[in-house]
Amino acid sequence: MTNRTLADLEQNQEFIRRHIGPDAEQTKAMLAEINADSVDALIDEIVPADIRLADLPNIEESKTEVKALSDLKAVASLNKVNKSYIGLGYYGTLTPNVILRNVLENPGWYTAYTPYQPEIAQGRLESLLNYQQMCLDLTGLDLASASLLDEGTAAAEAMALAKRVSKNKKSNLFFVADNVYPQTIDVVKLRADMFGFDVIVAPANTVAEHDVFGALFQYPSATGEVADITSLIDAVHDKKAIAAVAADIMSLVMLKAPGELGADVVIGSSQRFGVPMGYGGPHAAFFTTSDKYKRSMPGRIIGVSRDTRGKDALRMAMQTREQHIRREKANSNICTAQVLLANMAAFYAVYHGPQGLKTIAERIHRLTDILCLGTATNGVQAIHEHYFDTLTFKLANKDEVVARALAVDVNLRTDVDGHVSVSLDETTTREDVAVLFDVLLGEGHGLDVAALDAKIIECGHSSIPPSLVRESAILTHPVFNSYHSETEMLRYIKKLENKDLALNHSMISLGSCTMKLNATAQMIPVSWPEFANMHPFAPLDQAQGYKSMIDELGKWLVELTGYDDISMQPNSGAQGEYAGLVAIQKYHESRGEGHRNICLIPSSAHGTNPASAQMVSMKVVVVDCDKNGNVDMADLKAKAEELADNLSCIMITYPSTHGVYEETIKDICDIVHANGGQVYLDGANMNAQVGITSPGFIGADVSHLNLHKTFAIPHGGGGPGMGPIGVKSHLAPFLPGHKLVDFNNELQGNGAISAAPFGSAGILCISYLYIALLGKQGVTDSTKYAITNANYLAHKLSEHFPILYTGNNGRVAHECIVDLRPIKEASGITEMDVAKRLMDYGFHAPTMSFPVAGTLMIEPTESEAKVELDRFIEAMTSIREEIRKVEQGQWTVEDNPLANAPHTLDDITDANWNRAYSVQEAVFPVPAAAANKFWPTVNRIDDVYGDRNLICSCPAVETYIDAE
Ligand SMILES: *Cc1c(COP(=O)(O)O)cnc(C)c1O
Numbered sequence: 001m002t003n004r005t006l007a008d009l010e011q012n013q014e015f016i017r018r019h020i021g022p023d024a025e026q027t028k029a030m031l032a033e034i035n036a037d038s039v040d041a042l043i044d045e046i047v048p049a050d051i052r053l054a055d056l057p058n059i060e061e062s063k064t065e066v067k068a069l070s071d072l073k074a075v076a077s078l079n080k081v082n083k084s085y086i087g088l089g090y091y092g093t094l095t096p097n098v099i100l101r102n103v104l105e106n107p108g109w110y111t112a113y114t115p116y117q118p119e120i121a122q123g124r125l126e127s128l129l130n131y132q133q134m135c136l137d138l139t140g141l142d143l144a145s146a147s148l149l150d151e152g153t154a155a156a157e158a159m160a161l162a163k164r165v166s167k168n169k170k171s172n173l174f175f176v177a178d179n180v181y182p183q184t185i186d187v188v189k190l191r192a193d194m195f196g197f198d199v200i201v202a203p204a205n206t207v208a209e210h211d212v213f214g215a216l217f218q219y220p221s222a223t224g225e226v227a228d229i230t231s232l233i234d235a236v237h238d239k240k241a242i243a244a245v246a247a248d249i250m251s252l253v254m255l256k257a258p259g260e261l262g263a264d265v266v267i268g269s270s271q272r273f274g275v276p277m278g279y280g281g282p283h284a285a286f287f288t289t290s291d292k293y294k295r296s297m298p299g300r301i302i303g304v305s306r307d308t309r310g311k312d313a314l315r316m317a318m319q320t321r322e323q324h325i326r327r328e329k330a331n332s333n334i335c336t337a338q339v340l341l342a343n344m345a346a347f348y349a350v351y352h353g354p355q356g357l358k359t360i361a362e363r364i365h366r367l368t369d370i371l372c373l374g375t376a377t378n379g380v381q382a383i384h385e386h387y388f389d390t391l392t393f394k395l396a397n398k399d400e401v402v403a404r405a406l407a408v409d410v411n412l413r414t415d416v417d418g419h420v421s422v423s424l425d426e427t428t429t430r431e432d433v434a435v436l437f438d439v440l441l442g443e444g445h446g447l448d449v450a451a452l453d454a455k456i457i458e459c460g461h462s463s464i465p466p467s468l469v470r471e472s473a474i475l476t477h478p479v480f481n482s483y484h485s486e487t488e489m490l491r492y493i494k495k496l497e498n499k500d501l502a503l504n505h506s507m508i509s510l511g512s513c514t515m516k517l518n519a520t521a522q523m524i525p526v527s528w529p530e531f532a533n534m535h536p537f538a539p540l541d542q543a544q545g546y547k548s549m550i551d552e553l554g555k556w557l558v559e560l561t562g563y564d565d566i567s568m569q570p571n572s573g574a575q576g577e578y579a580g581l582v583a584i585q586k587y588h589e590s591r592g593e594g595h596r597n598i599c600l601i602p603s604s605a606h607g608t609n610p611a612s613a614q615m616v617s618m619k620v621v622v623v624d625c626d627k628n629g630n631v632d633m634a635d636l637k638a639k640a641e642e643l644a645d646n647l648s649c650i651m652i653t654y655p656s657t658h659g660v661y662e663e664t665i666k667d668i669c670d671i672v673h674a675n676g677g678q679v680y681l682d683g684a685n686m687n688a689q690v691g692i693t694s695p696g697f698i699g700a701d702v703s704h705l706n707l708h709k710t711f712a713i714p715h716g717g718g719g720p721g722m723g724p725i726g727v728k729s730h731l732a733p734f735l736p737g738h739k740l741v742d743f744n745n746e747l748q749g750n751g752a753i754s755a756a757p758f759g760s761a762g763i764l765c766i767s768y769l770y771i772a773l774l775g776k777q778g779v780t781d782s783t784k785y786a787i788t789n790a791n792y793l794a795h796k797l798s799e800h801f802p803i804l805y806t807g808n809n810g811r812v813a814h815e816c817i818v819d820l821r822p823i824k825e826a827s828g829i830t831e832m833d834v835a836k837r838l839m840d841y842g843f844h845a846p847t848m849s850f851p852v853a854g855t856l857m858i859e860p861t862e863s864e865a866k867v868e869l870d871r872f873i874e875a876m877t878s879i880r881e882e883i884r885k886v887e888q889g890q891w892t893v894e895d896n897p898l899a900n901a902p903h904t905l906d907d908i909t910d911a912n913w914n915r916a917y918s919v920q921e922a923v924f925p926v927p928a929a930a931a932n933k934f935w936p937t938v939n940r941i942d943d944v945y946g947d948r949n950l951i952c953s954c955p956a957v958e959t960y961i962d963a964e
Contacts, residue, residue: 013064013065013066014062014064015062015063015064015065015068015519015521015773015774015778016062016774016775016777016778016781018519019517019519019773019774019778019782019862019863020778020781020782020785020862020863021785021789021862021863021864021865021866021868022785022788022789022865022866023865026865026866026867027039027785027788029866030788030789030792030866031788033792033795033796034791034792034795036791039784039785039788040784042784042787042788042791042811043692043784043787045809045811046661046787046791046807046809046811046812046813047661047692047693048661048663048665050666051661051665051666051693051697051698052692052693053691053692053693053694053697056691056776056777056780057559057560057690057691057776057779057780058559058776059556059559059560059771059775059776059779060772060775060776061775061776061777062772062773062774062775062776062777062778063772063773063775064773065519065521065773068521068769068772068773069521069524069525069769071772072525072549072765072768072769072772073525073528075545075548075549076525076528076530076531076545076549076765077530077545078544078545078548079530079531079534079542079543079544079545079546080409080541080542080544081529081530081533081534081542082406082409082410082411082538082542083409083410083411083432083435084277084411084533084535084538085410085411085412085413085421085422085423085424085436086411086412086413086421086423086535086537086538087224087389087390087413087421087422087423087425088181088182088183088222088413088423088537088740089151089181089183089184089248089268089269089271089755090269090271090277090280090535090536090537091250091271091272091277091423091425091426092272092277092425092426092427092428092533093271093272093273093274093275093276093277093425093426093427094274094426094427095274095275095276095344095348096274096347096348096351096489098351098486098489098490098493099274099344099347099348099351099489099493100527102490102493102494102497103340103343103344103347103493104340104344104526104527105523105526105527106497107502107503107504107518107520107714108497108500108502108504109124109340109343109497109500109502109716109717110340110502110518110523110714110715110716110717111502111503111504111508111515111518111714111715112124112500112501112502112503112715112716112717112718113502113508113510113513113515113715113717113718113844114300114336114339114715114717114718114719115128115302115315115316115717115718116316116848117501117835117836117839117844117845118313118314118315118316118938118941119307119313119836119839119902119936119937119938119939119940119941120499120500120501120839120844120902120934120936121499121500121501121717122313122314122496122499122500122937122938123495123496123497123498123499123500124339124343124496124500124717124718125302125314125315125316126314126496126499127342127343127346127347127496128146128147128302128339128342128343128346129302129304129314129952129953129954130346130347130349130350130479130480130954131144131146131147131270131284131286131342131343131345131346132144132145132146132301132302132952132953133475133477133479133480133953133954134345134346134349134475134480135270135286135287135288136288136953137473137474137475137476138249138252138253138257138474139247139252139257139258139259139263139266139286139288140256140257140258140259140260140263140266140472141257141258141259141263141265141266141288141289141290142288142289142290142291143288143289143290143291143293143294143297143301143952144286144287144288144301144952144953145286145287145288145297145298145299145300145301146299146300146301146302146316146337146339146342146718147270147284147285147286147299147300147337147338147339147341147342147718147719148267148284148285148286148287148298148299148334148337148338149285149334149337149338149571149572149575149719149754150269150281150283150285150571150754150755150756151181151184151246151267151268151269151285151755152181152183152184152186152187152188152752152754152755153187153191153285153571153575153753153754153755154246154267154268154269154285154286154287155180155184155187155188155216155244155246155267156187156188156191156192157267157287157298157299157332157334158214158216158242158244158265158267158287159174159188159191159192159197159214159216159244160191160195160298160331160332161242161265161289161293161296161297161298161331162174162213162214162241162242162244162264162265163195163197163213163214164296164331165242165293165296166213166214166240166241166242167240167241168211168212168213168239168240168241169213171211171212171213171239171241172196172197172198172213173197173198173199173200173210173211173212173213174188174192174197174198174199174200174212174213174214174215174216175199175200175202175207175210175212175214175215175216175236176188176189176199176200176201176215176216177201177202177203177204177207177215177216177217177218177221178201178202178203178204179203179204179218179221179222179223179225180201180216180217180218180221180222180246181218181222181246181755182222182415182739182740183537183738183739183740183752183755183756184216184218184246184755185201185739186738186739186751186752187751187752187753187754187755188216189201189751190582190736190750190751190752190753191615193751194578194582194585194615194616194617195615195617196617197213200212204217204221204227204229204232205232207232207235207236208232208235208238211239212236212239212241213241213242214236214241214242214243214244215232215236215241215242215243215244216244216245216246217229217232217233217243217244217245217246218245218246218247219245219246219247219248219251219255219258219261220248220251220255220387220388220390223383223384223390223392223416223419223421224382224384224387224388224389224390224391224392224421224423225384225386225387226251226255226384226386226387226388226463226464226465226468227386227465228261228465228467228468229245229258229261230261230262233245233261233262233263234262237262242264242265243262243263243264243265244263244264244265244266244267245258245261245263245265245266245267246266246267246268247266247267247268248268248272248388248389249268249269249270249272249273249286250272250273250360250361250364250388250389250425250426251361251388251389252470253357253358253360253361253470253474254358254361254362254365254388254464254469254470255388255464255468255469255470256467256468256469256470256471256472257470257472259288260472264289264290264293265287265288265289265293266286266287266288266289267285267286267287267288268285268286269283269284269285269286270283270284270285270286270341270342270345271283271284271341271345272425272426273344273345273348273349274344274345274347274348275341275344275345275348276527276532276533276762277532277533277534277535277536277762278526278531278532278534278760278761278762278763279531279534279535279536279538279543279546279756279758279761279762280536280754280755280756280757280758280759280760280761280762281536281571281720281754281755281756281759281760281761281762281763282338282340282341282571282719282720282760282762282763283338283341283760284337284338284339284341284342284344284345285338287299294318294950295318296331297331298331298332298334299332299334299337300316300334300337300718301316301317301318301952302314302315302316302317302952303315303316303317303318303946303947303950303951303952304946304951304952304955305317305941305942305943305945305946305949306941306942306945306946307938307939307940307941307942308900308939308940308942309904309906309938309939311906311938311939312955313938313939313941314941315941315943315946317946317947317950317952318947318950319943326607326611327607327609327610327611327620328610328611328613328614328620329614330607330610330611330614332611333574333575333577333578333608333611333612333614333615334572334574335572335573335574335607335608336572336573336574336706336708336715336718336719336720336721336723337572337718337719338716338718338719338720339716339717339718339719340716340717340718340719340720341716341719341720343717347489347493349475349480350479350480350483350489350492351483351484351489352484353475353480353481353484354473354474354475354476354480354481356484357474357475360426363426364388364389364424364425364426364428365388365389365463365464366453366456367424367428367430367432367433368387368388368389368390368391368424368463369456369463370430370433370449370452370453370456371391371422371424371433371436371437372387372391372463373452373455373456374433374437374441374445374447374449374452375391375393375437375440375441377447378441378445378447380393380395380440380441381393383419385463386463386464386465386468387463388464389423389424389425390421390422390423390424391421391422392416392419392420392421392422393419393420393421393422393440394418394419395418395419395420396418398414398418398419398420401420401439401440402414402420404438404439404442405439408435408438408439410435410436410439411535411538411539411542412439413537415537415740420440422436422440430449430450433449434447434449477954479954499937500717501839501842501843501844501934502717503515503517503518503714505842505932505934506842506843506844506868506871506932506934507843507844507860507864507868507869507871507872508844509793509843509844509846509858509859509860509861509864509872510844510846510847510857510859511659511815511816511817511846511847511850511856511857511858511859512606512657512684512685512709512815512847512850512857512859513709513715513847513859514684514687514706514709514710514859514861515715515859515861516687516712516782516786516861516862516863517712517861517863518712518713518714518766519712519769519770519773521769521773522712522765522766522767522769522770522773523714523766525765525766525769526762526763526765526766530545531545531546531762531765532762534546536741536755536756536757536758536761537740537741540741540742540743546758546761549764549765549768550568550758550761550764552768553568553764553767553768553771554566554568554724556771557705557724557726558726560686560690560691560694560771560779561683561686561694561695561696561703561705561726562694562695562696562697562698562726563695563696563702563703563726563727563728564696564727564728564729564732565726565727565729565731565732565735566724566725566726566727567579567724567725567727567735567736567753568722568724568758568759568761568764569724569735569736569738569752569753569754569756569757569758569759570704570722570723570724570725570736570753570754570759571720571721571722571723571754571759571760572706572708572719572721572722572723573608573682573683573684573704573705573706573709573721573723574608574611574612574723575704575723575753575754575759576683576703576704576705576706576723576724576725577608577609577612577651577680577682577704577723578612578615578616578753579704579723579725579735579736579753580680580702580703580704580725580727581599581612581613581615581616581618581649581680582616582734582736582751582753583702583725583727583731583734583735584648584649584678584680584701584702584731584734585616585618585648586734586750587678587730587731587734588648588678590733590734593676595646596646596647596648596676596677597617597618597619597646597648598618598619598621598643598646598647598648598677599613599618599619599620599621599648599649599650599651600621600622600623600636600639600640600643600647600649600650600651600672600677601613601620601621601622601623601650601651601652602622602623602624602625602631602652602653602656603622603623603624603625604625604629604653604656604657604658604851604852605651605652605653605657605682605851606653606657606682606684606850606851609651609653609682612651613651618648618649621639621643623635623636623639623650625658628660628805629656629658629660629804629805630656630658630660630662630663630664631652631656631662631664631668633664633667633668633671636650636668636671637671640671640672640674640675640677641675643675644675644676645676647672647675647676647677648677648678649672649677649678649679649680649701650668650672650677650678650679650680651680651682652665652668652679652680652681652682653681653682653684653685654681654682654685654689654695654698654700655685655688655689655813655814657685657850657851658804658805658817658851658852659790659805659812659813659814659815659816659817659857659859660805660806660807660812660813661688661807661813663807663808665698665699666698666699669698669699669700670699673699678701678702678731679699679700679701679702680700680701680702680703681695681698681700681702681703682703682704683695683703683704683705683706683710683726684704684706684709685813685814685815686703686705686706686709686710687709687710687782687783687786687814687859687861687862688783688786688787688813688814688815689783690710690779690780690782690783691776691779691780691781691782691783691784692780692783692784695726696726696728701727701728701730701731702725702726702727702728702731703725703726704723704724704725705723705724705725705726706721706722706723707721707722707723707724707763707764707766707767708720708721708722711766711767711770711771712766712767712770713763713766713767714766720760720763721760722759722760722763722764722767723759724759733746733747734750735747735750736750736751736752736753736754737749737750737751737752738752738756738757739752740757741757743757743758781862782862783814783862784862785862786814786859786860786861786862787813787814788862789860789861789862789864789869790812790813790814790815790816790858790859790860791811791812791816792866792869793816793858793860793869793872793873794806794811794812794816794858796869796873797816797818797858797873797876799877800876800877800880801818801819801820801823801876801880802818802819802822803816803817803818803819804816804817804818804819804852804855805817814859814861815857815858815859816857816858817851817852817855817856817857817858818846818855818856818857818858818876819852819854819855820834820854820855820856821854821855823883823887824854826887827883827886827887827893828886828893829883829886829893829896829898829899830854831848831849831854831855831856832848833898833899833901834856834879834883834898835848835856836898836901836902836940837879837882837897837898837901837902838875838876838879839901839902839934839936840897840901840902840903840922840923840925840929840936841875841878841879841925841926841928841929842875842928842929842932842933842934843872843875846858846859847859860872871928874926874928875925875926875928875929878925878926879898882896882897882898882925883898886898891916891917892916895915895916895917896916896917897917897921897922897925900915900922900939900940901940902936902939902940903922903923903936903939904935904936904937904938904939905935906939907919907922907923907939908922908923
């Protein structure tokens with residue numbers, strides 16, 4: 001018998017102490033090291049008093065995992081998941097279970113970061129290369145990106161590329177065929193509006209009448225027609241303009257590739273390759289183009305290079321094109337993309353192979369033929385003779401049919417007057433087709449699926465025009481022809497996973513990226529059918545579970561940000577920036593001040609800030625930072641006043657990208673407001689604010705939240721993410737709406753940021769559970785422990801390296817910058833050498849050279865326990881000693897374990913090892929590294945070689961065979 005109370009005993013179930021790494025004892029030890037009395041006393045020292053909130057946020061108390069999951073299950077069950085035939089880019093799909101469990105639900109895949117450190121990311125790089133190869137084969141073009149956010153934004157990027165590369169320089173007009181998906185048209189129109197392009201939406205066959213810089217067609221069309229668009233593409237080319245085609249990936253298995261029809265750009269969604277609909281996302285969009293436009297390509301591209309041993313090695317190609325470096329000159333503002341989902345789609349193609357995919361596509365097509373023949377036999381004729389999987393009917397009794405459909409839990413597409421459309425998919429069965437006959441024809445039609453099938457074979461009629469039947473082979477590369485049994489597939493997935501360092505191996509202390517715990521409990525509902533299988537355009541009354549979850553999460557986020565309203569539409573932080581700037585611009589217009597177009601951005605800003613400003617045609621004016629990394633107030637004041645007539649806004653990150661709570665933040669807001677501007681506060685660093693201050697309280701007008709940073713959505717190896725924006729009430733009327741889903745009548749005409757009304761709604765349950773599990777105390781404690789961990793790290797590291805910026809009393813916020821420039825000066829050892837050497841110690845490098853070149857920015861988050869921080873400190877300390885040996889001449893600048901890092905099994909099994917240091921020193925530099933060894937699978941990769949010899953498809957079969 002103990003005398004602990006029941007409440008004491010129940011503490012074991014609390015999630016807070018599982019989420020926060022350091023326990024009471026570790027915290028005490030850390031506080032003693034940094035000379036602070038308590039966590040709260042430390043916070044008081046660091047966070048300026050005038051921005052501190054008086055009370056805990058007004059959200060619920062924490063829940064146990066069991067309770068939070070069962071409560072959310074009740075919410076999920078409010079969703080009524082009908083059988084969906086709505087189509088329009090979202091289809092039922094059968095996620096192979098081997099992929100569901102071993103990729104989507106596997107932290108080895110979902111907790112990895114964007115592969116900026118390619119030597120420890122060869123697994124997902126290989127899978128992304130497979131994705132690119134798959135897209136190239138299916139679309140018939142030369143160059144693919146490694147995923148964009150969704151089909152709508154991919155179409156908008158195609159338009160932007162067309163404007164950049166079109167030789168019809170005098171045209172400002174973009175043509176969109178009126179049979180493009182309506183949600184895509186909406187996204188493209190808003191994007192065009194913001195760029196200052198004109199858009200005409202008209203029947204596809206009228207394209208020749210317009211003097212355009214580019215045109216977008218849909219193949220097959222939104223109503224399902226498969227038409228030969230070669231002559232339309234030729235007409236576009238006659239104008240020296242760019243032809244883009246939005247294509248359905250499954251149909252491309254059977255149809256002639258758009259590239260073979262002459263398209264310059266092909267975009268679309270790879271959702272139906274095994275990625276659940278999730279009420280709109282996340283899914284990977286694909287983007288392919290011709291090699292000659294490679295410098296204009298949006299998003300990331302994976303390329304083949306070689307390592308220092310001459311071995312093929314993969315990396316992100318042309319990284320210098322990235323918005324982080326090119327800022328307002330960037331091709332796009334894309335940072336977080338959809339890597340996890342691109343990988344799922346690629347694995348789907350690997351698993352099924354060309355034959356399997358053909359069988360799947362043909363089966364879908366056959367069921368569609370059966371549906372078409374059966375209805376026609378009964379006098380209901382589909383409007384198009386040629387189709388793949390979608391039939392559209394013009395019905396006098398549309399209402400009756402729709403009512404019959406709903407009565408048997410079936411959703412049809414109904415947004416076109418007098419028409420219904422039916423899109424079949426991989427999940428459709430012959431029983432489903434029989435039900436569709438009942439729905440479309442009423443009882444007593446007397447049709448039999450098997451008999452219709454026999455008839456189709458007998459008459460041999462094809463519903464695909466002969467000129468559009470695919471003749472070119474797809475997926476001939478061995479990778480798509482090797483892993484078709486589950487055992488082989490499982491091992492292939494595992495083989496790739498083993499090459500990658502993710503959070504399930506060690507801390508990933510990337511500054512500004514907040515790589516915290518993504519709790520297993522938070523991931524579980526992502527796979528629940530109630531959430532996973534909902535079509536984004538399902539009637540709202542069927543999505544009440546989603547509505548309840550999204551509303552509640554929105555309410556919590558409004559409370560935590562101090563704003564008045566929120567939009568869940570943006571699919572990434574950078575998309576949130578764009579949405580926020582659109583709202584600011586529309587607000588100015590509503591007051592007759594649409595001329596305001598200056599965006600002030602501090603020199604320390606994240607590259608997406610200026611890239612987003614450029615997307616809304618703002619002019620970026622850079623504000624200086626002082627020697628302490630803070631905004632130079634005199635410069636800000638001078639520029640704001642001088643440019644007051646045209647000032648639109650400032651974009652500022654808080655705490656600053658230098659990891660400091662600027663004391664002047666309220667003054668910054670005041671100065672900008674006083675000169676007629678709005679304050680966009682980049683919320684990427686919200687992990688240093690939650691519960692203790694807020695952007696709204698500080699005085700900002702709008703912010704995005706990276707739910708994949710602060711609110712526990714895992715990074716997926718480079719996406720998915722979510723970037724909802726919070727706004728003050730005056731900006732709320734300018735939040736995005738949606739053409740097809742009237743979730744807020746007042747916003748419907750505002751245009752859309754994303755294809756789906758609530759962005760990647762399918763992963764919002766992760767952030768929902770994050771907050772529900774932690775409650776008001778837990779989310780606040782998380783912030784405090786994130787700051788405590790960062791200060792402990794900064795303090796311990798400062799014994800060996802200079803810490804670049806600190807606040808008034810020598811403290812940092814939730815991250816710190818280690819300055820390696822003096823070391824480089826003294827020893828020739830670079831920040832890159834340190835980053836690569838950390839791999840030998842089993843760590844992912846911190847953020848390199850952002851926001852300051854030659855530095856490492858470290859953000860430990862609240863989730864790392866002291867033991868892990870100490871391991872990292874030990875590694876950095878040991879690295880410092882290694883550098884000292886170079887400084888002292890014991891090792892030369894060329895021959896030392898840093899310059900040659902990372903080390904691989906190839907190194908230590910090299911019979912000619914003749915380095916100035918031992919194999920032991922190379923790969924087991926400290927006992928902890930030996931005890932839990934992570935082996936980089938390639939040596940340091942040659943970036944320059946990769947960009948000079950750009951190869952962005954799977955290596956030729958010969959090299960593949962050589963490597964076996
Ligand atoms: C991560 C980040 C962004 C971009 O967010 P994404 O979700 O990657 O688009 C913007 N600003 C800052 C400061 C960031 O750290």
